[in-house]
Amino acid sequence: MEDREDIRENFVHLARIALSDRAQDVQAFLTRVAKRSSDPSLSAELVELLRKRPTRSSPLRRTAEIPLPVDTDSRFHLLRVEERPELPHEPIYTTKVRETLTRLIEERRNVKALINAGLDPTKTILFTGPPGVGKTLAAKWLARELKRPLLILDLSAVMSSYLGRTGSNLRHVLDYAKSVDGVLLLDELDAVAKRRDDTGEIGELKRLVTVLLQQLDDWPSTGVLIAATNHAELLDPAVWRRFEELVEFELPEREAARAFIKAMLERTVTKAEEWSDVLSVALSKQSFSDIERILNSARRAAALNGNRLDEHLSPLLTVNGNTKQDRIELAVQLVQTGLVSARRAHELTGVARDTIRERLKGVAAGKSE
Template identity: 35%
Template sequence: MSEVAKILEGAIRHDPEQAISYGALLADKLERTGNTRQATLIRNVIRKAPARNADGASLDVVPRRPRDEDSKLATVDVSYPADGGEPWLHLSTRVLAQIEDFASSIEKRDVLQHRGIDIRPRLLLHGEPGTGKSSIARAIAARLGLPLVTTRSDALVSSLLGQTSRNIREVFEYASRWPCVLFLDEFDALGKSRADTREVGELQRVVIALLQNMDAFESAGVLVAATNHPQLLDTAVWRRFDHVIQTESPGESQREAIFRDVLGFLAPNDKDIHRLAQLADGLSGAGVRAAASDIARAEVLAESESLHLAAAARRLARFMLPDTLSRSGSFDSDSEILALRTWAPDIFTYRNLADLFGISTRQVTNHLKEHHGGLPTHTPPAI
């Protein structure tokens, strides 16, 4: 087992934190496979460990976070995603299958190694902003039952000569000392192509340091990196990843699932959820969730007990038509009426527009006539 090797390494290096961390992981793994007696023996040994190490520092399963020498800020954040993964992780079948393949290979690492198949648990995520890269990293950590160690670019990248490379080394050393998922967010800030002649020598040395530390990162650790700009990455960086997933904006079924998750307490009917998902075409997963949360907040403040489609669609329009409508609400009502009517005439009928804006249907008609802009002439329904 890879945990045994890490325990021995911690003992040889006189690093009790590493030995205890991987001992606890090994005990958990043994217990899950039914070897409760061996798990209990290991936990008893851990409990007998001294409260402090040789340096007098408190002994804990979680090592102290590395810090940037210049800013004194921690270069990583540590979180503990809930078991069971992200309940709101709605992705395409293709992406979910790739995540499953990656996670399964880690969970069955011992079986694969027994067959002589070695794996490098490294995953590169790339795609547009808001398409679920950070959520995938959290879901993988939760699936594996490991803490998530996320790098902080604001502290990791230093203005001091050579400090960024040192920070990178310390982050990898930190992640090697205990069982975790190391998540390198905004990865292009570190792995930028060395062929870019605009980059100075210091930034090119950062890439070399990154590659060296990735190569030295033990197989017991899990590495996930994410970037919005894959075209900026150095070609050598790509070769370090056995698994690569391109994320994408959600399809209609995924958008429906997000709306249903967020708005479920308002007991929406399937037809309304379906229509909102259609109207949200083109939004990223994060954008759909933000719009759904905005709709939910407005409904709660209005003390509504059920979803009102026209009001919900009006909130959604502020995310779909940002150039026309201001999300702050400080926009011209005439322009909004025209935009809504043009965007979704099946929802924004004259009656619904009148109710939403607190005016008469005749006033709605006048607004549209004055700003028709090529709109077809509609006869307002009888009052």
């Protein structure tokens, strides 16, 4: 009798949310039933239905008739949608970041195993790190690998000139994102999720944190929400706790910088391998976006002047901010690879030519042993 009453309540609840056209809520409800059911065959059938749900083939199709949310004052769209995200290049990350991103993909590709274990895939992810280290690129990569559209929140648009409407704008964006089988990126999260004890902020901005917390708590397991910030120290502590996964992006290590530089140069310059080795030293402590900007500037100059790109790469080899050991290593590599003469290596690095010759002799002696 009790089981029959439970079935009746569940059926009525399912009918209510289905008639309200809340597809994400229907999926979330069926996911809960699949996890809690004592009937293995029912659980298996529901899992299979969820895996093959129609929205997978065309995530935006069912919501195409629903207009993107707009700011009531400016009428600007609050979201930018990339239905098929395109990457300017493949991301290069540290082992730890790459493993985390790969696991997040595997969770979505093998939801059945998680449900059978009574688990949900990760639904809220926080990207932190300085500008230009690949946070937005990682969001694009995740969306592309999941074959889902990427929805990007334009925080400059959501911040209404009438602050009282900003909370409403944020709710509209997040409600819309819940209805789409996509990946939502909240960029520059610190703009709306600052610490509530920050005396420099007015009450309305503090209330935005509460709105965001409510939405994060209510985010469906079928969706993916990614937030990114360059200023993690500004975030309200309560916001940190709402994210299930934290991914910390750092300035690229030398090997990552070398691979990135080689990918940019291998079709435009001879000895791309050698240039990537030395430039990874000269451009250490730079972000991926800074490295890209610097190399593209050199490429433009070469194209305009009709010079070889090598001539515009040499001036980039100044390493005044690097350690003495880095400068010596760079000078030796420059001469050893034949990119420049010992005299030019001295001019670029400040390392004495005698030191360069001694190190070169040591390298040669090591190879002959």
